[in-house]
Amino acid sequence: MRSDVRHGVRNGVRPSGGSRKSQEIFDATLDLLAEKGYEGLTVEGVAQRSGVNKTTIYRWWRSKGALLGAALTGARRLDLEPSDTGSLEGDLEALLRSIVTLLTAPPASDIAVATLGAVTHSPDLAVRVREFFADRLAREQPVFDRAMARGELTADVDPMHLVDLLAGVAWLCVVLRQQPIEKDFVSRAVSTVLRGAGAAG
Amino acid sequence: MRSDVRHGVRNGVRPSGGSRKSQEIFDATLDLLAEKGYEGLTVEGVAQRSGVNKTTIYRWWRSKGALLGAALTGARRLDLEPSDTGSLEGDLEALLRSIVTLLTAPPASDIAVATLGAVTHSPDLAVRVREFFADRLAREQPVFDRAMARGELTADVDPMHLVDLLAGVAWLCVVLRQQPIEKDFVSRAVSTVLRGAGAAG
Incomplete structure (x- = not known):
């Protein structure tokens, strides 16, 4: 290859x-x-x-x-490799942790934020950003397939909805509010979202 | 006055x-x-x-x-007046709906996005944006006080965590992903977050 x-x-x-x-x-x-x-x-x-x-x-x-x-x-720099920790909760915590890292550690964080700042000024860029998110979600799919196979998620739960909530709270707190991330930020967000989705935590 | x-x-x-x-x-x-x-x-x-x-x-x-x-x-333009619909679910749906409007309807949406784009380039601006979010959360406090009084929320639930999840998913979907907002976007996000917080929906 x-x-x-x-x-x-x-x-x-x-x-x-x-x-x-x-x-x-x-x-x-x-x-x-x-x-x-x-x-x-x-x-x-x-x-x-x-x-x-x-x-x-x-x-x-x-x-x-x-x-x-x-x-x-x-770009490898913006990679979010999905983890296989054996549980949906562990996998999503790993995902959220890597999103937080991506948004806080340069150079990836500078890129993420610059892209965001530019996205609304360019319909062309907006299309690329949509593709980026779709691509990342597709890469996360195995996390949800495994969770379904383990019986942690029912088929009516939309993985994109869960990922949007997790990625959204990371963007808001890290990029917009720029608040120090509390020790339990990741575990708390994942547990709220999982419980909200009716998943077996 | x-x-x-x-x-x-x-x-x-x-x-x-x-x-x-x-x-x-x-x-x-x-x-x-x-x-x-x-x-x-x-x-x-x-x-x-x-x-x-x-x-x-x-x-x-x-x-x-x-x-x-x-x-x-x-600025009145960026106002988010908290609603009193009689239930926490109704109040949060009204809140999320007004956040989505703020992020989609010019001129407020242009301002919101410009601020966001600039925020990481200026520590001074970052402080102002933090104040903005703190101020908006303080204004929403009555929504959570009423919910607590009605027994819809327990005292251990952090209102900021709920608002962060809701505002975050709005920013991500509306500003970053720029996807068309689905009909049930607001009700679905609120119901996931409320259920996740262990609130009586």
């Missing part, structure tokens, strides 16, 4: 997000977004910073919107 | 948020914030737009941060 990816790059085919080169392009894209906002982000700037030819980047992503979309979903 | 406020203005004392003049200053402040961000916001610009002398504004608020803080908590 990895060698296929490298072949792809050599042949001028768009590299998978896993290749080192594409990670460098993604990092440059996100750094520029954090520093200059969406208006200040240009493919030329990304080319300069990543050391990859501008026309090469354009061959892989036909617009800066497409490039940013790929960077948001593909 | 209103005539006291007018007296205050005439005597050069800082006007209460209720006076017409201060509302004009607040509106000018928030409009400029939405248009130009926190860096572009100046007392001079506010003076120009509101037609109030710059030195007069400085006499009332000693910095642009203090002025913005007063505008965020005092």
Whole structure:
């Protein structure tokens, strides 16, 4: 798989997000977004910073919107790897903890907040952010499939509703209110949301 | 009360948020914030737009941060009047509905989002935003006092935790994900959060 990816790059085919080169392009894209906002982000700037030819980047992503979309979903820096702790409660606590880390530890936090600040000024960026959230939710799906298999969740519970509540309270408290996160922030939010969803805590 | 406020203005004392003049200053402040961000916001610009002398504004608020803080908590435009529907569920649905309106209907939505975008770039602004949230929570307190008196909530439930979950899911879905709000968005979020808090729905 990895060698296929490298072949792809050599042949001028768009590299998978896993290749080192594409990670460098993604990092440059996100750094520029954090520093200059969406208006200040240009493919030329990304080319300069990543050391990859501008026309090469354009061959892989036909617009800066497409490039940013790929960077948001593909950059390792913004990864939220779902955990398998053996319980839904443990898995969601791990998820919420990694969201809080993403929103508080630079450089990911700068990127997250810059994206947010820019999202309402650009319908193009808004589409990319929607794709980002959809992609992250899809990656979390196994957490909910396992919970269903263990009988912790009933089929009528909408995983997206639970994740929205958890991610929402993290954004509000960490980014907007910028309050110090209390020791029981994660466990309390997860237990409220799980109990609210009628899940067996 | 209103005539006291007018007296205050005439005597050069800082006007209460209720006076017409201060509302004009607040509106000018928030409009400029939405248009130009926190860096572009100046007392001079506010003076120009509101037609109030710059030195007069400085006499009332000693910095642009203090002025913005007063505008965020005092502007009628950002008001969230707590409802008294007779039940905690009804009151929280009304609250969440007005948060969604605030975040979707201009000009309040532009202001809310501009503030958010600027908040992490300015520790000064961050303090004002924290004050704004604290002020809004204090205004909602009667909703929770009534619920406690009716036996719908136990004393160990933290109202701020409930409001954070509701406001958070609104911010995430409306501002970040920019998804169309489903018909049952408000009732579903309130019922999950209330059930999660162990409240008698």
